[in-house]
Amino acid sequence: MEPLPNESAPRPFDLSGGHPALDLVNSLDNRFGPDGPRELLGDYGDLLRFAGQARLLEPQAAGRLAKSVTPAAAARALRSARELREALARVLYGHLEGDIPNRADLLVLERRINEANRRRELHWTQASPGAPGQAALHWQWGRSAAAAEFPVWVIAVAAAPLLLTDTLQRVRACGAQNCRWLFLDTSKNHTRRWCNMKVCGNRAKARRFQERRTQ
Template sequence: MSETNPYMMVGERLCMDFINTVSWRESTDKRRDWFTNYAELADWCVHAGVLTGRQAETLLAGAEETPAEAEAVLKQAIDMRETMYRIFKSVAQETSPHTTDLKRFNESVSRFYRTLQVIHENETGRFALKFGHAEHNLNAMLAPILQSAVELLVSSSDLTRVKQCEGDPCGWLFLDTSRNRSRRWCSMADCGNRAKARRFHQKGK
């Protein structure tokens, strides 16, 4: 990760990028969680376009006033992310998700979707779904991420394009938007190049 681009966003969907906020996810010694505190969660959400800078500042001020609540929201975000990871990994592997994971995912759906509203956008004249979740709630950023996951899960065409990076032990998930569904890596510049170098080294032997 460079300083100018601290986050890799290669999942092609918000929920995929959220799931990928763990580096070397399936490694026992190299694994690193990007969210070790609430401020890091808020910063990623600004980068992902979930929050504006001003919204993040408001939430961070609230987090300073109620650190225990901020810690609880961080745990909620990580729990939701890991549940989503296991569900979408099962999709990539064409297996059935665990019933416990679906139950936990639906608990999140029930928590946030009770605030969902249909609004009319005057600028476009269209109707849209919007969460009525108050912006000052410390977990406000989780609703659109959850909505992204729900929309992907119920999309029969896009769901079949969910894949897991073949670079071991990367573990990242992504939506293969290539025309011939040939994408194999989270990033050709990352895991793809490592695999290429490995093949070249083995060929040299």
């Protein structure tokens, strides 16, 4: 017999932000909505799913963490992830408004990124005899991959280049007032307006169409 689809399976994250740091910010959905925000990082399992879907965490590593991490350590890691997310949100939305970031938020980012970088190890990969020139240094996580905070560290390491390079100038907020999700505008003329054309873009188009009809 075919197994029934699991109706309680969580919905996948919508990664319309196009960058893990922005997708993380968007995991507090409806952030500015009148009905209040909706938390999509409800528990540690959600954090593992998010990091997995963002391709920052291998499925095997996520599975190992899901089994091995104690509830107390999982709760701490979830708090760290949300703290990182909210600091990113305030810095990035503020930047879009032309505001100078709050020192406290910069300290959160600094602490998380430094903490993550300290956990990485440099490893030398020797070239195999048949492939000369392939020897190289790599960052590896080693034993840190077994720590409850590992998903937070991989997100922090991914967030750093967004904050510290010109990529920051490509961050936009969705033009739909009921959305305001952050996304990375990689369009040629930097004119993208919606986090997701199919969702917010079409909704806006439909609204304009409706307005024209009723004028």
